[in-house]
Amino acid sequence: MAIGKLYIGRKVRELRQINKATQAQFAERIGISVSYLNQIENNQRPVSAAVLIALAEKFRVDLSDLSAGEGDRLLSALTEALNDPLFEAQSASLQELKLVAQNAPGVAHALIACHRAYRHNSEQLASIDDTLGRSPGIAENTPYEEVRDFFHFVDNYIHDLDSAAERLAAEIGLGEADPSAPLAAFLERAHGVRIRKALTEDDMIRSYDRQAKIMTLNAYLPAATRDFQMALQIAQLALPDMIDQIARNAGFRTTEAFEICRIGLQNYVAGALILPYRVFMEAARALRHDLDLLAMRFGASLEQVCHRLSTLQRPGAKGVPIFFARIDRAGNITKRHSAAKLQFARFGAACPLWNAHQAFEQPGRIIRQLAETPDGVRYLCFATQISKGGRGFRKPQQHYALALGCEISYADSFVYADDLDLDNRAAFDPIGISCRICERGQCPSRAMPPLKGRLVIDHDRRAALPYALREN
Structure with a gap:
């Protein structure tokens, strides 16, 4: 696939300003004329390979951080x-x-x-x-949507929190081992918090008595969920000032959004504690992103592993750019993030041709798919179903599909690409983002016409759809 011209004027300008250099000084250092630099910064000309190499060598910039992907x-x-x-x-x-x-x-x-x-x-x-x-x-905007957009536009990666969590994980002794004992020991040693398990069939997951410093966990929960809640409690006690400052700097308009963001940041730290950045990324590469093996190695749940894979966006040490979504049976996307070119629609359900929906039909299995979007980009997609709740016969369970994927150029990094015919264009299913904005006019699985589509109604002819789309 051909690589398009790279216009990164704003990033180059920011790099120059960070280094407190004039255009003349910056241009001289990377070996180009001032006029060329001025054109680059104003996106009138793309950067050449020679300029990219000069930026990397002279300013120690990771070329992946200069890509247009973000x-x-x-x-x-x-x-x-x-x-x-x-x-x-x-x-x-x-x-x-x-x-x-x-x-x-x-x-x-x-x-x-x-x-x-x-x-x-x-x-x-x-x-x-x-x-x-x-x-x-x-x-x-609702407070929830404000917070969702905050995480979306920071690439689902908070550098200061992630780095602090990685240092804390090393202090606690977390990484590639059952985290239960180290987490409980650290809570008691560093914060005087004792862990108590309660046999309760209600919806309680975790409760914390601030006066008595007792944290109560539901004993019927899976071990990975209990560990995550202990890690979240550590986030609240060990990094409250950093979390509050990040939430304040986001400039939310309501107290509700601020508090929801604090919860999101606490959850972020919990995931980064249980799955420390560099240790987890190295294991993911070694195991070729085998979700089950990663979950077993770190004592985590599949969802925790999938979510963490989507946050591996540290400058200079990025993981494979993937997309990740959690989808309920009604097709609602309840979690979404993409470091890949594919971006989820902000409104409406996901494409019905996406293999994520098939995960509900085959619980316990990894469903694979080769897919191509209307812009010609091809992807490796895989999905699996998980269940939550259901503590006891009469308790309802929630079922979700976890969907992940990457551009086909990264497919060799995933065990799920083995034995798939990646070079056969006919093996790729045509998918879209959502019916509201999809360009495919002849798709029989359309739930609705595209918003900008002009319909042609022929009362004497009927195909799979009761209308056709007028070509521009």
Whole structure:
């Protein structure tokens, strides 16, 4: 697959400013003219291979950190927002959207937020029974969505927290061993907290008595869940100031969003404690990302392993860029992150042709799929079902599909690629992001027409779909 031209003007400008250099000084150091540097910084010209090598050698920059990949999340969200029929008369080309995402990310974020508010307001107006009597006005983002976007746009990686958790894990003695005993011992030694297990059939997972310093865990929980809760308690006690500062710096508009973010950051630390960055990444590479073996080696759950794989985005020491999602039976994506080019839709369900939905039909198995998106990028996808809850015969269980994948160029890093015909284009299933924005006009699995699609209705002819899409 051909590699497109690389426009990274904003990143080059930020690198120059960090090093407190003028354009003339910076250009001289990397061996180019000032005019060429000025054109690069304004995204009027792409960077050449020689410039990339010079940046890496002179400023100790990891070339993967200069890639355009991290802008894919913003570009995807911006593209989806502008696909709304609301903007039909002001449609922008892909190149224009790239320029906005690269040069004016603040404007892109503002437009995405405005579009989300517009959608919320439209949905409220559509539900007359729910909206009658309410004061008018544009609906704001929910606190949950604010926090979800915060993690999404920081690449699901918080460097200060991850590094602190890695140091703490080394102090506790975590990594490639049953974490239960070290976690409990550290809680008592460092914070005077004793662990108690309770045989309770209610929904209680963890409770903490601040006065008595007793942490109670449900004895019916899986060991990996209990360990995670102990690690979360350590996060609350050992790193409260750092967590609070990161949440404050995010600039949330409501107390609810701030508190939800604190919970998310505490969970982030818990995962980073049980699965320390470098130890876990090296094990993932050695085991070729075999989920079951990684879970057994670290005493973690499959979901913890999958989620951690999606956070391996440390500058200069990145893991394989993967996408990760957790999906319920109704098709709702309850967790999502992508370090790959593929980005999940912000609204609507996932593509029905994606193999993640098949995981519910074959519990306990890893379902594999070779897939290709409308932009021609090919992926290795794999999914499995997990169950939660169900402590006792009468307790309901929640079932989820965990879906992961990578671009096909990274497939050899995964055991799940073995014996698949990666060179056969016909072996790849055509999938999209969601029906709302998918470009495939002849897909018989469509749940709805694309937002910008112009329909052709022929009363004398019927195919799989009751309409056709007019070609531009």
